[in-house]
Amino acid sequence: MSHTSVLKNEAIEALQINPDGIYIDATLGRGGHSLSILEQLENGHLFCFDLDLQAIKESKLVLNDYLDKVTFIHDNFAKMGDYVTTPVDGILMDLGVSSPQFDEASRGFSYRFESRLDMRMNQEQALSAYEVVNDYGEEELVEILFKYGEERFSKRIVKNIFKNRPITTTFELVEIIKSSLPASELRKKGHPAKKTFQALRIEVNKELESLEKALEVASELLKVGGHLVVITFHSLEDRIVKNYFNSLSKPPKTDRRLPILEEIKVNYRSTLINVSESELEDNYRAHSAKMRILSRKG
Numbered sequence: 001m002s003h004t005s006v007l008k009n010e011a012i013e014a015l016q017i018n019p020d021g022i023y024i025d026a027t028l029g030r031g032g033h034s035l036s037i038l039e040q041l042e043n044g045h046l047f048c049f050d051l052d053l054q055a056i057k058e059s060k061l062v063l064n065d066y067l068d069k070v071t072f073i074h075d076n077f078a079k080m081g082d083y084v085t086t087p088v089d090g091i092l093m094d095l096g097v098s099s100p101q102f103d104e105a106s107r108g109f110s111y112r113f114e115s116r117l118d119m120r121m122n123q124e125q126a127l128s129a130y131e132v133v134n135d136y137g138e139e140e141l142v143e144i145l146f147k148y149g150e151e152r153f154s155k156r157i158v159k160n161i162f163k164n165r166p167i168t169t170t171f172e173l174v175e176i177i178k179s180s181l182p183a184s185e186l187r188k189k190g191h192p193a194k195k196t197f198q199a200l201r202i203e204v205n206k207e208l209e210s211l212e213k214a215l216e217v218a219s220e221l222l223k224v225g226g227h228l229v230v231i232t233f234h235s236l237e238d239r240i241v242k243n244y245f246n247s248l249s250k251p252p253k254t255d256r257r258l259p260i261l262e263e264i265k266v267n268y269r270s271t272l273i274n275v276s277e278s279e280l281e282d283n284y285r286a287h288s289a290k291m292r293i294l295s296r297k298g
């Protein structure tokens with residue numbers, strides 16, 4: 001898996017950085033985007049959020065030359081409004097799991113490595129993939145796999161999970177998933193456990209709920225002229241971002257038969273940026289990526 005930040009130049013360009021401005025990197029990761037922001041700041045400040053303590057620890061080394069301009073916050077980006085109360089010039093959200101999280105076997109995010117079922121971005125959180133797989137009810141688990149993984153065979157997989165509980169490791173789960181899928185499905189491209197693992201990860205980290213809440217808070221925090229840049233990696237996330245940005249940037253449909261009393265003013269503009277051909281060639285992770293920008297107008 002590549003360790004380069006996806007859509008980095010495009011995201012930084014979209015932020016149109018004011019050297020004296022206030023910025024939020026909602027998803028610090030290993031500080032790739034944050035470093036690019038900090039390199040352009042003079043009297044400005046950057047607030048960095050991550051649920052993962054390891055990400056914060058390692059980014060402090062990456063951002064070592066700029067520590068006087070950074071505030072690190074180990075919390076959910078949905079709570080950014082509790083920490084940043086002044087309007088900001090720009091906010092970046094580069095969603096999902098970082099490459100180091102995927103590549104560290106013990107974190108349990110990957111079906112490629114043997115590990116205890118975990119998948120917590122925040123290592124201090126009680127709920128892990130182990131509890132989701134072993135304690136949730138059958139219907140609830142089917143719904144999670146279907147909704148968050150778009151897994152057509154969720155019922156068969158969950159039936160087998162129930163027969164084999166308790167399931168302790170990633171590889172035990174991979175075997176159960178494989179034994180639940182029809183041969184035609186197993187012959188298809190892509191790992192057979194990909195959808196189930198995605199679904200569990202979204203549930204463990206409450207990713208979609210956090211995103212919905214964060215978009216609301218972030219759009220409110222933006223100064224006039226400020227930009228919120230969101231990079232997504234799957235259609236569930238992108239749909240939430242697209243719908244929310246549309247709701248703010250498009251006037252609501254009115255009934256044409258009624259007289260127009262006053263023009264409805266829209267205070268935001270939404271833009272979609274796709275990944276360039278050259279980045280698609282260089283970076284596997286970029287294939288499912290999309291970037292949307294919400295800009296606050298006067």
Ligand SMILES: C[S@@+](CC[C@H](N)C(=O)[O-])C[C@H]1O[C@@H](n2cnc3c(N)ncnc32)[C@H](O)[C@@H]1O
Pocket residue numbers: 005026027028029030031032033034049050051052055075076077078094095096097098099121210211
């Ligand atoms: C794709 S990585 C970001 C990579 C980063 N832009 C870089 O250049 O290194 C996403 C990061 O966001 C964090 N994250 C995901 N959801 C979060 C949330 N709700 N609140 C805070 N951090 C979150 C993850 O722990 C992960 O470190």
